[in-house]
Amino acid sequence: MIDIPTTVRISFKALKRNKMRSALTMLGIIIGVGAVIAMIAVGAGAREKIASQISSMGSNLIMVLPGATTAGGVRMGSGTQPTLTLNDAEAIQKECPAVSEVAPILNGVAQVVHGSQNWATGVIGTTPGMLTVREWPLDSGRSFTQQDVRNATKVCLIGKTVVDNLFGDDDPIGKVVRIKKVPFTVIGVLSVKGQSPQGQDQDDAIHVPVTTAQKKLFGTAFPGMVRTIMVKARSTGDLASAEKQIIELLRQRHHIGQKQENDFTVRNLTQAMQTAEQSANVMGLLLGSIASVSLLVGGIGIMNIMLVSVTERTREIGIRMAIGAKTWDIRLQFIIEAMTLSLIGGIAGIIAGISSSKLISMFAGWTTIVSPFSILLAFGFSGLVGIFFGFYPAYKASLLDPIEALRYE
């Protein structure tokens, strides 16, 4: 069998002889590999962003929304009729074994005043369970307790954006803010959460005990009313059973008959986010496959140039055959030459791909993640392109008649 290092050296020499041509041929592979890496990086970035949003929502999350009511045959959307109560939330906590934590929510928007500053922000009435459900630690201070909820204490936890707008650089702990003219003592500051999947600033909010919100801030249509109940299942595997248990329990509590529809909606948020993640995956795949088309075109470029090269070097092939090169000696020589082209192009393409990912991040502001896997994939693929598109020219060369080839001018 042929001596591979020497053949590689020979092919380097042959490629150096036609520098411009080799460079242009490689350009096809460079663009192809670069595009594959950059596009996979964009796709992975989008996926990562969604994944981080999922984790900012809190994992294994289920949302219970009040009813879709039917009024005289007209079905209203979910949330049109307040049907959920604080007691529902407590019951879910107590009686659904697949549920680990529950946070009822009664929220609204209110003007908040501190000293000479004022700021309109979301006020969320909830229970201490909120921090567990949303996996949301405090930056400083303490959370309110069940005791605070029971007594409807006027204490609040505030988000970073609110701190910035009302306090500037001052420490807000222990200070008093007025929400709808009701004074509340700030007892804790929530850590920064960033944007929600819907693009809301989650740090622009004040959390107060749900009972305080009911009695002092927003009032209720009936005693104990809450807008939504957030539920955290024990694990991802428990999501489905938690959903079932909640539905069963609430149907029972709301006295809903066999044939009647639910007056509430249970939404599995984690599932929704996973769907979003899947669509990001599909997008990544799509980008990757479009990019690989350019790699394919690059490969055809290699085949083209190798065919030209075989024709130009017919006499050389004849000489090699006359002195004893076998079929596979000739084939390997040209395949290795094609691979040299594609692999050098591949390496340059990896560099191009990584730098263009960086440029995309810089100018478009998208998250891009260059994974070692995508680099390996692109590199391996470019090698395969060399073998695949180098084979036909090499095959053609190996079938030349040595006598004819020696006579070729």
Next chain:
Amino acid sequence: MTLIETREISKIYRTGSVELNALMNVSASIEAGEFVAVMGPSGSGKSTFMNILGCLDTPSSGQYFLEGNDVGNFDRDERAQIRNKKIGFVFQGFNLLPRTSALENVELPMLYNGLPSRDRRGRAAEALKNVGLSGREDSHPGQLSGGQQQRVAIARALVNNATIILADEPTGNLDTKTSAEVMELFTRLNTESHITIILVTHEQDIAAYSRRIIRFLDGRIISDEQSGRS
């Protein structure tokens, strides 16, 4: 010992409906260590005969024995191996690889029989020395005179210890003085190293270096006689 024996070999080329009998029932045998000149006008079949002897081509019919092996029926790769190990070619146009050093040109046949790189260099340098080209190892064909190029080709032909040199008009591109030098080299290889030399030539004075002349005409051998310095 009979090195080469052809029995009734014919070669027929078909182009469309036209048949060309390049060789017709040619039988000849050549002993090891002979120095044979093959002569004849163009189209007489001498090149076809040489191609078959060199395992570059196969006869349409008949048998060709090389060292007792019926190589006429060998496949492509088997013939390549024969060419690599037993036969050295010297061409009119030298057929060296351009832009490749003399040493690398001589190394080439060893590349195809799996010799490690170190051994190749040493043997190629040795072969160049043997043809009087020490010191020109790094010269490219373009930097060498015709006679020097032909000597590189002869070194290449012999580097794998071939026992046969097939030379197709080896002096056709050379002036008289260089031709004489190359023919002296052939003679020396024949007498000192007992290399069998078969060469095609048009020129009587080149044929005179040989000890046997085979003449071709219209695809047949018309004369086969001992000659020259025998």
